[in-house]
Amino acid sequence: MLLPTMALAFAGSVLSPPPVLVPSPRDTAPRLVVLIIVDQFRPDHLLRYRAEWTGGFKRLLDEGMLFTDGRQDHAITQTGPGHSTVLSGRFPAHTGIVTNDFGVPDRLFPLIDDPKAVGASPHRFQGSALLDWMIARDSTTRMLSVAMKDRSAILPIGRARGEVYWWSKLGFFTTSRYYRDSLPSWVREWNQRNPMGDLVGRQWGLSKHEGAYLEADSLPAENGRDGRNTFPHALPRDLGTAAAMVPHFPWMDSLTLDLALTGVAALGLGIGDESRTDLLSVALSSTDEIGHDFGPDSRELHDMLLRLDGYLAWFLDSLAATTPRDRILLVLTSDHGTQAMPEQAPPTDGRAAGRAWPTAMVRGIATDLRDRWRTDFEIRFDYGIVTADLVALRSRGIDTDSLSRRLAARFQLEPYVDRVYTPRSLALAPQSDPIAGRWRHTVPDDFGWLVAVTPYEGITWDSWTVGANHGTPWLADVQVPLLFWGDGIKPRTVTRTVRTVDIAPTVARLIGAPPTEPLDGVVLPEVAGRTR
Known part of the structure; x- marks a missing residue:
């Protein structure tokens, strides 16, 4: 499921064609570190549908090292705290990001072209992150972070100012004045393509025949934002309403990946100076919104993941046009897991959900x-x-x-x-x-x-009576996958417990960018080898 599938979804007008650039000759270091955070994504989601993957998930599982028992090892399992751990190597107690509300909201830094939205910055984030260590090693390091949510774009990067963008409910990507006073030309040009114009009124139908889905099409306490709990779902025909609702549809993740690829080409990430390693962070959040609306065991989430499998294949193929496969180091993980909807969950220790x-x-x-x-x-x-x-x-x-x-x-x-x-x-x-x-x-x-x-x-x-949620210290909420994919990383499944705070020191070891402060995480020897 590659680009043709994507073109069908967007009537051929939203996605950028893969850029054609000639890579520089190879040396031994990764040229590009790619972080993909799939929001509200449990290890069993990656493994449950393994036989159905044909695209990006299949490639990463076949060629990468998967840790099936990763942990967001803190108590408040929300998006903000989870994203703060991944490239900092430190728990929320040390990043300062305790909850979403005690995260990135900051009225001192309003959004560009969206002044009514709450502003955002990393002013509460404490300490350093991988990008800071990369800059300490090489001041020419380039970076890009793209997400649907502000906190998902901001927190993996830490406090550094740079190319950080997220979705405005008005229907375009923006940033806050913490980072810049105006959008760069490549983001403005992407926004001017007006992808929402091709999505208004579009129906989300099943990717496969109905018999391929074991889940019922309607389960108790589902909460479809279009007013429907069964397929097909549809975006409103009103542009403003559709722009605010598109995060609850699979297409939001494809838009995020498309902007990321556009930025890779515009900024020259992963190409040029052979001694430089660049950073690309992409957070995909449609899984979270759809998971909240329909639950982790729904037909909707199943179909969302099938589509994401195709989106990721297209994304990886497009990256290979700018940076050779053996020069990319990719990490896939999640900010938290999730619990089943209480109305669908069995009792735990004899106690009802x-x-x-x-x-x-x-x-x-x-x-x-x-x-x-x-x-x-x-x-x-x-x-x-x-x-x-x-x-x-x-x-x-x-x-x-x-x-x-x-x-x-x-x-x-x-x-x-x-x-x-x-x-x-x-x-x-x-x-x-x-x-x-x-x-x-x-x-x-x-x-x-x-x-x-x-x-x-x-x-x-949960203050709602419908939908699913996360946020507790229990296993369903803290357990996430960790997957490493890159040159020299042997395909393997590891079942021992690891933590998201182990990602940053492991990547730092692989790219030769020593952390500049003590960390909570440790280097994973399966990925980076043992210290001699």
Whole structure:
């Protein structure tokens, strides 16, 4: 499933033709590091449909080294924290990206040509990332990061300013004024092609005959954004509505890959100076949106992955036109896994699956304190953690340790709660407790929080009554694939547990760009060899 399939999907007018460039003679180092993050992608998704892959997934599995038990080894398994770990080699406790909300939103840096959207920057990201180590080795290093989501484009790169772009709900790719004051000509020209004009009203039908899908076409609690829970699905005919909805359709990922390839050619990534290694980061998020809407076991996600298999084949073929196969080092992983929809999930340890979102309870406690002290202490619940302005509380003589204990005791009364940590009890929790370890990997030392709550396995943090979600420290949410593909990497499947923080030190070893600070991750000897 190569370019002809893509052309059918886009009526032949959206995708760029593969650029034709003559590569430089080969030397021993990778010329281009490519990171592909498939959002909300579990290892079983990659393996479940293995017999059906004919494109990019097949090539990567046949020729690459797959770690089937990768872990986003922290407690709040959201997009922001997950993306922050992959090229930094450090847990969210050290990158400072604890949740999506405590991630990239930044009104000081509005978006170009989309002033009503919330601005974005990496101002909360702490420390360095792979790009910084590459620049330390060679100041001429070139980079490009493209994604549908702002946090997915920004966080793998760290704080460095550069070519970082994401999708505006107005129907084009943009960036924020943290990075530049105007879009470069190649992005403007891509936007001027107006790919959404070819997609409005388009139907998403099945890629294969209906009998090839074992999943039912409609399952409990599905939430199709077009108002349908069965195929076919369709984008609205209104351009503005379609542009905001296209992330919930497979085509968003093809648009992202197309902009990435356009940028590779425009910026000359992977070509030119033989001593230089460049970086391309691509985050694909349609799997996340479709997974939220229809769940990880749906016909829609199955078909989405079949299409992505074809998109990736076209992407790899197009890259080979600019950079030889043996000069590319590619890593594929995910920012988090996901849980089954509670309405479809079997019981865990005899306990029914379910949803919980205790904002009302936390809001009541916050309101009582605000009314008593006439001050908002910013007490909020967000995916298991209750945050607060500890300085403001302590300055008024409020014992925050006592407040944490009272709040923990209140949470323990909830039927969905497995365990609750206060800052003090987390520090004392045994090292053998993996859930405590994931919370330690999540919360920075200077972060203001009162309690960290873990629901029972099978309970999803969710304020919605439909759709699927992720965000807990349990295996379904933390488990992701790690796949390395490049010259000298032997095809192999490795079943031992590894972590996404191991990616950056491993890639750094392979390209000869030593990290400039201590890391949480380690070099994977299966990929990069053992230290002598």
